Amino acid sequence: MTFRTLTLIAASTAILCGCATGEVDYQGEGEGFIGAGSPVSARLETPSVGTAGQDAADDPAIWSSATPVRIGGVSTPGFVAGTDKKAGLYIYGLDGAVLQFLPEGLLNNVDIAEGLTVNGRSQVVLGASDRTPGKTGVALYLFDPTSDAGVRHWGAITTDVVEPYGFCFARRGSELHAILVGHEGEFRQFILTVDAAGRPVTREARRFDIGTISEGCTADEATNALYIAEENVGVWRYDLDPAAGAARSQVQPIEDGVLVADAEGLTIIEDGAARYLIASSQGDSGFPVWRVDGARPAYVGRFIVVEGAVDRVTGTDGLDARGGRVGDAFPEGLVVVQDDINDSGTQNFKYIDWRDIRSALGL
Numbered sequence: 059m060t061f062r063t064l065t066l067i068a069a070s071t072a073i074l075c076g077c078a079t080g081e082v083d084y085q086g087e088g089e090g091f092i093g094a095g096s097p098v099s100a101r102l103e104t105p106s107v108g109t110a111g112q113d114a115a116d117d118p119a120i121w122s123s124a125t126p127v128r129i130g131g132v133s134t135p136g137f138v139a140g141t142d143k144k145a146g147l148y149i150y151g152l153d154g155a156v157l158q159f160l161p162e163g164l165l166n167n168v169d170i171a172e173g174l175t176v177n178g179r180s181q182v183v184l185g186a187s188d189r190t191p192g193k194t195g196v197a198l199y200l201f202d203p204t205s206d207a208g209v210r211h212w213g214a215i216t217t218d219v220v221e222p223y224g225f226c227f228a229r230r231g232s233e234l235h236a237i238l239v240g241h242e243g244e245f246r247q248f249i250l251t252v253d254a255a256g257r258p259v260t261r262e263a264r265r266f267d268i269g270t271i272s273e274g275c276t277a278d279e280a281t282n283a284l285y286i287a288e289e290n291v292g293v294w295r296y297d298l299d300p301a302a303g304a305a306r307s308q309v310q311p312i313e314d315g316v317l318v319a320d321a322e323g324l325t326i327i328e329d330g331a332a333r334y335l336i337a338s339s340q341g342d343s344g345f346p347v348w349r350v351d352g353a354r355p356a357y358v359g360r361f362i363v364v365e366g367a368v369d370r371v372t373g374t375d376g377l378d379a380r381g382g383r384v385g386d387a388f389p390e391g392l393v394v395v396q397d398d399i400n401d402s403g404t405q406n407f408k409y410i411d412w413r414d415i416r417s418a419l420g421l
């Protein structure tokens with residue numbers, strides 16, 4: 059048992075004893091309170107990020123391949139990129155093992171897109187919001203599935219955003235868009251292309267102010283939707299078309315039992331003809347889910363991640379999901395979430411089988 063664990067137990071006990079009516083009051087990030095929800099367990103977890111005393115895991119992104127690729131001499135049917143916001147970017151295997159670490163600085167959110175041709179080859183592109191002083195913007199990386207060179211630095215999108223925070227890619231027809239959300243709610247949408255020399259070129263297509271502190275974002279290309287989490291307000295749906303400006307509709311306000319501040323990560327998962335939006339409700343360690351392929355988002359329930367093969371998930375931050383086959387271990391999809399309190403070290407990422415979530419929610 060660590061000093062940190064003892065401190066947390068003491069804090070939790072103090073909270074319980076302080077409630078005359080017996081209810082447990084959530085006292086902020088780190089106390090480990092889990093609200094109501096259908097329980098699932100993670101199948102496996104990554105090692106803790108960083109070094110002792112540095113709780114810094116933030117946001118994951120999943121990529122998978124029908125044919126295995128090689129990274130660092132290891133054959134893998136895909137990888138999970140995960141940020142350590144104090145140090146850089148980890149590349150994990152689908153078994154959770156570290157395949158590569160890029161000491162790239164203060165990377166906060168990460169996302170992955172396919173279908174970009176660079177130097178005549180189709181490559182995978184990774185983007186990460188970069189808060190490193192002097193480099194603020196979006197750091198860009200390439201992964202060539204035919205090479206064993208791993209994930210390599212490619213370039214950057216420079217911006218006027220003081221503190222880059224949230225980040226996601228979106229496909230819009232043949233275009234690849236990069237969406238940056240600043241800490242103060244600044245919204246920037248870029249169209250990313252490649253020049254003849256194989257370098258990234260970006261053009262800003264839209265900017266507006268979301269309002270207050272915001273971070274999580276995810277796009278649903280099929281419905282031309284862009285979802286953004288305004289941390290203390292709720293989840294919004296914007297149109298992915300830059301011409302739509304700042305027009306938006308609310309998917310979910312901050313509400314006890316559904317979405318408790320901070321509203322953090324957002325992701326979409328495809329499951330056959332259905333598509334679901336999953337949010338991370340950091341304030342009560344839950345994951346509300348909406349079906350989003352209809353005319354408007356329909357709330358279908360919430361799951362929580364309890365102890366099983368690995369420890370439970372609390373105070374969750376970023377998350378990502380990928381439907382369909384993600385290696386042999388996740389034949390119908392994988393959801394990866396950040397865990398604020400890992401039982402054996404600093405923060406890490408937990409891997410959840412989509413089938414477990416689907417069955418827990420009765421989808």
Ligand SMILES: [Ca+2]
Pocket residue numbers: 116117273322375376
């Ligand atoms: Ca975050």
Ligand SMILES: [Ca+2]
Pocket residue numbers: 369370371372397398399400401
């Ligand atoms: Ca945990």
Ligand SMILES: [Ca+2]
Pocket residue numbers: 103368369400401402
């Ligand atoms: Ca653990």
